[in-house]
Amino acid sequence: MTRTHVQCNVNGDEVDFLTDPAESLLNALRDQLGLLGVKEGCGTGDCGACSIMLDDAVTCACLVFAAEAERSTIVTIEGLADADKLHPLQQCFLEGAALQCGVCTPGFLIAAKALLDRNPDPTETEVRYALAGNLCRCTGYDKIIRSVLAAAEEMRNDHGVSL
Amino acid sequence: MRYSAPTTVDEALATLTAEPNARVFAGATDLIPQLRSGRPEPALIVDLKRIDRLRGVTLTDATWTIGAATPTSHLTRNAGFAADFPGLTEAAGLIGSDQIQNRSSLGGNLCNASPAADSVPALIANDARVVVASASGERVVRVDGITIGPGATSLAPGEFIIEFQLDRPAASTSDAYLRMIPRTEMDIAVVGAAARITTDGGLCTGATIVLGAVAPIATRVNDAETALVGSTFTDDALAAVAAAASAACDPIDDKRGTIAYRRQVAGVLARRAVALARMRSTASSNESSQT
Numbered sequence: 001m002t003r004t005h006v007q008c009n010v011n012g013d014e015v016d017f018l019t020d021p022a023e024s025l026l027n028a029l030r031d032q033l034g035l036l037g038v039k040e041g042c043g044t045g046d047c048g049a050c051s052i053m054l055d056d057a058v059t060c061a062c063l064v065f066a067a068e069a070e071r072s073t074i075v076t077i078e079g080l081a082d083a084d085k086l087h088p089l090q091q092c093f094l095e096g097a098a099l100q101c102g103v104c105t106p107g108f109l110i111a112a113k114a115l116l117d118r119n120p121d122p123t124e125t126e127v128r129y130a131l132a133g134n135l136c137r138c139t140g141y142d143k144i145i146r147s148v149l150a151a152a153e154e155m156r157n158d159h160g161v162s163l
Numbered sequence: 164m165r166y167s168a169p170t171t172v173d174e175a176l177a178t179l180t181a182e183p184n185a186r187v188f189a190g191a192t193d194l195i196p197q198l199r200s201g202r203p204e205p206a207l208i209v210d211l212k213r214i215d216r217l218r219g220v221t222l223t224d225a226t227w228t229i230g231a232a233t234p235t236s237h238l239t240r241n242a243g244f245a246a247d248f249p250g251l252t253e254a255a256g257l258i259g260s261d262q263i264q265n266r267s268s269l270g271g272n273l274c275n276a277s278p279a280a281d282s283v284p285a286l287i288a289n290d291a292r293v294v295v296a297s298a299s300g301e302r303v304v305r306v307d308g309i310t311i312g313p314g315a316t317s318l319a320p321g322e323f324i325i326e327f328q329l330d331r332p333a334a335s336t337s338d339a340y341l342r343m344i345p346r347t348e349m350d351i352a353v354v355g356a357a358a359r360i361t362t363d364g365g366l367c368t369g370a371t372i373v374l375g376a377v378a379p380i381a382t383r384v385n386d387a388e389t390a391l392v393g394s395t396f397t398d399d400a401l402a403a404v405a406a407a408a409s410a411a412c413d414p415i416d417d418k419r420g421t422i423a424y425r426r427q428v429a430g431v432l433a434r435r436a437v438a439l440a441r442m443r444s445t446a447s448s449n450e451s452s453q454t
């Protein structure tokens with residue numbers, strides 16, 4: 001078995017690790033880099049619990065070979081907050097009770113961030129479609145959708161003030 | 164298993180010649196679930212995404228070129244492409260979630276050779292071609308010459324697809340793709356129907372109708388096309404389209420649908436896809452007469 005050396009940027013830090021070509025990026029992030037916020041639900045692209053930003057595109061880390069991450073830029077849930085200040089999406093999820101067991105939450109937050117980066121003022125339908133790749137077995141989705149819409153509004157207002 | 168990421172077509176071909184037990188991949192959205200479900204690992208996986216020619220969506224003269232490993236999200240977010248091929252764009256936009264579409268490629272969708280692959284009927288309806296890389300040189304093949312059965316393609320070992328080519332549609336021509344699934348999102352087609360229609364006033368002067376998920380490979384419905392061309396989209400002509408589509412099916416029974424259900428739905432979707440493509444073809448002729 002040949003191990004491949006991978007160098008990439010994760011949450012702003014330059015990191016490197018050795019991977020076996022069969023290892024998924026999900027496992028490398030969790031087992032080698034200790035980023036346990038990246039969750040495994042299904043391992044086959046269906047649940048979205050492992051969602052990360054890979055070169056600015058929301059992606060299932062379980063469907064990426066770790067070796068592919070060479071020279072890439074990755075953001076996981078651990079990179080969402082600004083030091084001690086939670087991202088508005090995180091704050092709104094807490095205030096809106098958008099989680100119960102929490103296994104799906106990191107994936108929803110990353111997918112929601114990907115949506116708001118591209119579309120700061122989505123309709124409810126747009127939010128539902130953008131989050132169709134994320135499954136939640138606890139909340140029934142409504143509180144998640146409302147929290148994303150609340151965060152979007154807050155971010156638009158904040159942006160207006162700071163301009 | 165070893166991993167390789169060549170940066171040129173020649174380097175990829177040489178790598179594949181040196182290791183016959185190799186699999187190429189782009190987004191790996193089919194490959195990884197297959198390996199996880201216990202399919203034997205190849206000795207080598209070859210990542211095609213670092214080859215420039217396999218990435219990008221470009222329009223040169225009257226032909227669109229799409230790198231075979233380009234994520235399908237790059238198609239659905241390309242306004243010019245979507246205006247030329249609204250149906251193919253719809254089909255690409257139905258492949259999985261945003262997470263999947265940032266990885267899934269047309270090359271993978273075609274070469275995985277699933278009978279339910281969403282982009283394939285729309286590619287065939289639009290006469291798409293692929294450029295195949297081979298140790299003996301490049302060749303151009305029509306998309307309908309690639310899939311030969313579930314999971315099987317006409318590509319020889321060591322060959323791969325470099326890019327797709329699509330000529331811009333002629334005047335008053337447009338396409339549509341409709342899919343039936345039991346849910347709203349994130350499911351595999353029970354039936355898919357693509358149509359490309361050319362109109363001259365109220366008259367149908369060209370039609371291509373292709374069904375997915377109702378036979379081992381995507382199926383062109385010649386009888387439906389014959390019934391339509393020369394007609395004015397009368398109820399009788401549209402009923403003939405539906406009947407021909409149902410008759411062309413050779414479906415399987417599974418948890419998503421019975422044979423009888425798939426046949427019936429194929430007729431309904433073919434008729435609706437024709438109606439939608441017709442409406443769009445008329446709109447595109449209005450646009451060209453205004454400019």
Ligand SMILES: Cc1cc2nc3c(=O)[nH]c(=O)nc-3n(C[C@H](O)[C@H](O)[C@H](O)COP(=O)(O)OP(=O)(O)OC[C@H]3O[C@@H](n4cnc5c(N)ncnc54)[C@H](O)[C@@H]3O)c2cc1C
Pocket residue numbers: 044045046186187188189190191192193194195196211231232257258259260263266267268269270271272273274275279280281282318322323324325349350351352
């Ligand atoms: C959650 C989920 C939902 C999905 N939903 C849909 C759906 O709704 N509709 C649908 O059609 N599909 C769906 N798929 C299947 C898959 O995403 C698509 O088929 C996708 O287009 C495959 O592209 P890829 O680049 O990821 O393929 P890969 O996994 O990289 O490759 C697939 C196959 O094609 C071969 N291959 C890849 N590129 C080339 C090339 N350039 N030349 C020759 N051979 C090549 C590979 O060797 C492999 O055998 C879904 C998958 C998942 C995980």
Ligand code: FES
Pocket residue numbers: 039040041042043044045046047048049050051060061062063
């Ligand atoms: S663990 Fe990756 S999508 Fe479920």
Ligand code: FES
Pocket residue numbers: 098099100101102103104105135136137138139
């Ligand atoms: S909160 Fe438990 S799965 Fe979503």
